[in-house]
Amino acid sequence: MLDRAGGLPLYAQLVATFRERIESAEWPAGGQLPSERDLCSLFDVSRITVRRAIDIAEKEGLVKRVHGVGTFVSDARMEQALDRVHSFERTLAQRGLVASTTIHAMSVSVSDLAVASVLRLEASEPVTNLQLIGRGDDEPIVFYDSFFPTDVGADVTAAAERAGAAGVPFSTLDLYRDAVATVPDRLEQAFEAIVADRFLAGLLAVPEGRPILRVTSVMSREGRPIEYRRACYRGDRYRFSLDRALPAFH
Amino acid sequence: MLDRAGGLPLYAQLVATFRERIESAEWPAGGQLPSERDLCSLFDVSRITVRRAIDIAEKEGLVKRVHGVGTFVSDARMEQALDRVHSFERTLAQRGLVASTTIHAMSVSVSDLAVASVLRLEASEPVTNLQLIGRGDDEPIVFYDSFFPTDVGADVTAAAERAGAAGVPFSTLDLYRDAVATVPDRLEQAFEAIVADRFLAGLLAVPEGRPILRVTSVMSREGRPIEYRRACYRGDRYRFSLDRALPAFH
Numbered sequence: 053m054l055d056r057a058g059g060l061p062l063y064a065q066l067v068a069t070f071r072e073r074i075e076s077a078e079w080p081a082g083g084q085l086p087s088e089r090d091l092c093s094l095f096d097v098s099r100i101t102v103r104r105a106i107d108i109a110e111k112e113g114l115v116k117r118v119h120g121v122g123t124f125v126s127d128a129r130m131e132q133a134l135d136r137v138h139s140f141e142r143t144l145a146q147r148g149l150v151a152s153t154t155i156h157a158m159s160v161s162v163s164d165l166a167v168a169s170v171l172r173l174e175a176s177e178p179v180t181n182l183q184l185i186g187r188g189d190d191e192p193i194v195f196y197d198s199f200f201p202t203d204v205g206a207d208v209t210a211a212a213e214r215a216g217a218a219g220v221p222f223s224t225l226d227l228y229r230d231a232v233a234t235v236p237d238r239l240e241q242a243f244e245a246i247v248a249d250r251f252l253a254g255l256l257a258v259p260e261g262r263p264i265l266r267v268t269s270v271m272s273r274e275g276r277p278i279e280y281r282r283a284c285y286r287g288d289r290y291r292f293s294l295d296r297a298l299p300a301f302h
Numbered sequence: 303m304l305d306r307a308g309g310l311p312l313y314a315q316l317v318a319t320f321r322e323r324i325e326s327a328e329w330p331a332g333g334q335l336p337s338e339r340d341l342c343s344l345f346d347v348s349r350i351t352v353r354r355a356i357d358i359a360e361k362e363g364l365v366k367r368v369h370g371v372g373t374f375v376s377d378a379r380m381e382q383a384l385d386r387v388h389s390f391e392r393t394l395a396q397r398g399l400v401a402s403t404t405i406h407a408m409s410v411s412v413s414d415l416a417v418a419s420v421l422r423l424e425a426s427e428p429v430t431n432l433q434l435i436g437r438g439d440d441e442p443i444v445f446y447d448s449f450f451p452t453d454v455g456a457d458v459t460a461a462a463e464r465a466g467a468a469g470v471p472f473s474t475l476d477l478y479r480d481a482v483a484t485v486p487d488r489l490e491q492a493f494e495a496i497v498a499d500r501f502l503a504g505l506l507a508v509p510e511g512r513p514i515l516r517v518t519s520v521m522s523r524e525g526r527p528i529e530y531r532r533a534c535y536r537g538d539r540y541r542f543s544l545d546r547a548l549p550a551f552h
Contacts, residue, residue, distance in 0.1 A: 077496065077497065077499070080499075118415070121415065129494065131492065134544055134546075137549060165368070237547060238548060239545075240544070240545045241544050241545075242381065242541045242543045243493050243543070243544075244495075244540075244541045245495035245514055245515035245516075245535075246327065247327070247512070249327075263496050263497045263513055263514075264495055265493070265495040271548075287495035287496060291492045291494045292492070293490070293492045293493070294384055294490070294493075296384075296385075297488055298387060298487055298521075
């Protein structure tokens with residue numbers, strides 16, 4: 053399994069193996085790693101090599117040692133609370149990541165049936181499409197695919213270009229806050245689990261078949277839908293959370 | 303691809319092929335099927351066979367014809383709104399499915415570190431574990447894995463056994479409503495996308511690697527955590543939704 057013919061030192065190969073197993077969820081977040089002794093026999097390496105690999109994996113944030121108990125896989129997911137609206141930058145900053153955003157594509161074209169129906173346009177009317185890739189420490193984390201009626205789209209894409217040129221990280225929601233006249237007052241969202249197809253895998257730099265959290269949003273202003281957004285988050289890097297009071301049952 | 307040597311008629315094999323492609327998301331929900339003409343050449347069958355297969359697939363709810371446009375893959379996901387608390391039975395009834403619940407396992411054991419920490423127990427204290435499988439039309443849809451302090455656990459498991467014996471469908475939240483004295487007044491939840499490992503794949507009767515929506519909940523009563531639940535929903539059968547007013551940005 054490890055390459056003993058030279059190349060990378062064994063402890064570095066072991067760290068790479070840990071990373072591979074954690075990213076593929078063979079070792080799931082929150083789970084316990086095999087004991088040091090078992091890691092020695094699993095990979096046929098010395099205790100010193102195992103300890104050095106765990107040291108490095110801990111510094112990289114992959115795992116966490118709990119004294120007297122063992123070593124656990126860290127959870128690398130950003131958490132976004134659904135009862136607040138935080139900027140993309142602030143959400144990533146929680147995990148110590150530097151956010152950045154790149155514009156993947158921008159176009160105006162005839163809307164497809166699904167988009168037209170959500171935005172309440174005729175099937176032949178044009179829509180503005182804006183595709184963004186949100187990154188944390190330069191690694192792709194989310195792909196935003198947004199559609200707007202063209203009047204709103206013109207404002208949002210202009211704001212996206214300004215933010216992009218200024219090197220400011222943003223999601224479309226951040227643009228409304230900072231630079232667009234028509235701001236939404238209502239947000240409907242749906243949360244689904246899917247797996248990455250070839251297209252998404254390419255955009256998010258993960259292998260095909262990895263879990264993706266898909267969040268479909270309709271933002272509206274005084275009852276008029278102004279944005280239809282499909283956001284695909286890497287499942288291993290994102291979660292959404294909600295804290296609420298329950299109604300009395302009895 | 304189709305078996306022409308007898309056995310199932312071609313149109314029935316074609317329906318099975320449609321189902322296979324839809325379940326594997328090769329034909330994703332909301333996507334358009336190839337045209338009738340293209341289906342004929344893809345599967346080397348007559349137009350009559352294709353039409354008959356689409357008729358059946360439409361009756362089964364797999365696809366939906368849109369006049370003059372084409373045939374689209376139906377979305378088979380149940381939608382559960384996060385701003386209301388609906389019973390498991392009612393959520394499934396939306397899609398015309400008959401809900402049922404089976405008790406997969408029930409036990410009292412020493413809590414693991416993660417469970418003890420969430421329930422604010424000592425690591426050596428016992429916890430009650432209740433595992434349920436929720437079904438729609440007898441097909442597994444969700445696996446609930448719940449942990450309780452033993453006093454609450456005794457009440458909840460007794461209520462689960464009564465509901466099970468009576469043949470009533472339920473989630474643990476339904477049990478609180480109907481039959482448990484200690485009802486939660488607060489619910490914290492996190493939503494994540496994962497893929498099915500061998501264990502989950504077996505429980506939910508899907509192939510390994512299929513998308514799973516994992517919802518982790520902590521239910522508490524006057525600040526005391528009374529249940530820690532990890533629910534795993536089939537990604538192709540469930541979504542959560544939320545509709546909310548946005549704060550003024552300016």
